[in-house]
Amino acid sequence: EVQLVQSGAEVKKPGESLKISCQGSGYSFSTSYIGWVRQMPGKGLEWMGVIFPADSSVRYRPSFQGQVTISVDKSINTAYLQWSSLKASDTAMYYCAKEAWGGVEYWGQGTLVTVPS
Amino acid sequence: QSALTQPRSVSGSPGQSVTISCTGTSSDVGGYNYVSWYQQYPGKVPKVMIYDVSRRPSGVPDRFSGSKSGNTASLTISGLQAEDEADYYCSSYAGHYNIGVFGGGTKLTVL
Numbered sequence: 568e569v570q571l572v573q574s575g576a577e578v579k580k581p582g583e584s585l586k587i588s589c590q591g592s593g594y595s596f597s598t599s600y601i602g603w604v605r606q607m608p609g610k611g612l613e614w615m616g617v618i619f620p621a622d623s624s625v626r627y628r629p630s631f632q633g634q635v636t637i638s639v640d641k642s643i644n645t646a647y648l649q650w651s652s653l654k655a656s657d658t659a660m661y662y663c664a665k666e667a668w669g670g671v672e673y674w675g676q677g678t679l680v681t682v683p684s
Numbered sequence: 685q686s687a688l689t690q691p692r693s694v695s696g697s698p699g700q701s702v703t704i705s706c707t708g709t710s711s712d713v714g715g716y717n718y719v720s721w722y723q724q725y726p727g728k729v730p731k732v733m734i735y736d737v738s739r740r741p742s743g744v745p746d747r748f749s750g751s752k753s754g755n756t757a758s759l760t761i762s763g764l765q766a767e768d769e770a771d772y773y774c775s776s777y778a779g780h781y782n783i784g785v786f787g788g789g790t791k792l793t794v795l
Contacts, residue, residue: 628783674732
């Protein structure tokens with residue numbers, strides 16, 4: 568059974584850094600794309616970027632390039648999404664997703680990030 | 685890279701059929717047979733209902749069907765049920781940026 572298990576909810580202050588995680592199991596983690604999807608409160612879904620664990624190559628949606636960092640540790644089947652300086656506008660639910668040709672095959676349970684203004 | 689265009693809302697009565705459209709360009713929907721549809725209840729994780737334009741994952745009722753013509757994909761729900769009331773999103777591979785793109789979402793109301 569494919570599972571993507573994400574780290575827990577976070578409440579951070581503006582300017583703080585944050586790294587959230589997503590551990591995959593039940594499939595070949597290294598040879599499957601995995602990515603992050605943002606859903607701001609009351610809004611739609613947005614792809615942020617995807618990574619190929621085998622070679623750590625990353626593709627970012629242009630609007631997220633330079634705003635976040637996607638990385639992976641394939642030795643523990645875990646992908647990460649990282650911010651160096653959070654803003655109130657980063658408040659959102661973040662889903663990790665096993666990606667296939669632009670779509671999502673499997674979803675993580677979501678990590679709520681709250682950055683009060 | 686713009687989101688795919690979906691109607692903000694659609695509605696139908698129980699037993700009826702509704703169709704939700706998803707319009708893109710030749711660089712995404714029109715260029716590839718990689719359109720997916722997702723159902724999301726408030727506060728819940730999205731669920732894959734259709735992938736590769738018209739394929740259904742196991743467990744998804746055959747009341748849900750997908751199709752594509754040119755740059756527009758469609759999700760049709762037949763025999764509408766109260767439990768189908770949810771938000772629906774489409775996605776497509778977008779070759780120009782080599783990453784997927786979602787539609788803005790459609791709220792389905794069952795009257």
